[in-house]
Amino acid sequence: MASRRDSRVGFVGVGKLGRPMAQRILRAGHDLLVFDTEASARSAFQGTTAEVATSLTELASECGIVCLCLPGPAEVEQVMSGRDGIGSTVRPGTLVVDHTTNSPTVVRQVGEQLRLRGAALVDAPVSGGIEGAAAGTLTALIGGEPEHVERARPLLEAFSTAIVHVGPLGAGTVAKLMNNLATFALDQVIGECLTIGARAGIEPDRLLEALQQSAIGKGGNLHVRMPETFMKGDFEPRFTLAGAHKDVRLAVGLAEESGVPIRIARAVLDEIESALSKGLGDRDASIVMTLQEERAGVHISSRSHAT
16 A cells, blocks of 8 residues: 655755756655755745745655755765665655756765665656746656656656656756757857847847847747758758858958957858868758768768768
8 A cells, every 4th residue: 555655746946946846746646745954945935835844854754755856966975875865764666856956976885875775766857937937838858768768657747748758767867958959059149149239220129129030039940941951961952051151250250340250250150161171062951961970970860861
């Protein structure tokens, strides 16, 4: 007969992001026990059906599933391996679900620590921010064994509308880091575009609207171009690399004429020119990504159409 502990959910880290996630879990009808070192975070659950643990030891001993939502790897290591941490008190059969944007190395170390105690880990960082957590519209990026992912799914569904099982333990964390890298890289290149445009006389809000309504703003690269070109290794030209070179060269020239310092745009032009030097000008512009593929020594796209 299942005990209360088997179905009880512990949530460690109910701060800005963890709080709305835990509140969604509670709203979905789960028996919830929370822990946070900050009194202000704990107070958000006063007057609810959730209970507040007095220690990590209490939480680990009373919950069948334990969720972590912490600032980073150091905090995860402290919670798991510190004095009276979860790693030394967790019971066999417990599933730990780590929502932290963590280090893949730490994730795997924690996974091994739990395995030795008869427990298990899935890494499940989320994308969508505080607003998405409150609305229940996060995307959860999951790494772990399929049976562990399925066990965590009812909790994930409480605050997520998309659950992507990326691969084995650590894969969800890698995906989250790559998502954030792409996001912040795009922020920087858009920053260059807006400053070039402003110096050229365009109101920034109008240029931003133009970008939003164009292919880049509608996700054309991720949803159409990349799946149909780079991922398939199909570089039959939709838009040639030579054409891309012309456009990027003109944009860089505009920045230079306007006196706008640029770093990222210059690097983009340099990469395109490296691809042109290989005689790839008549191929699809996405073929430029194969230069990084070659440098990294990894095989992503089928190369059957690349030459």
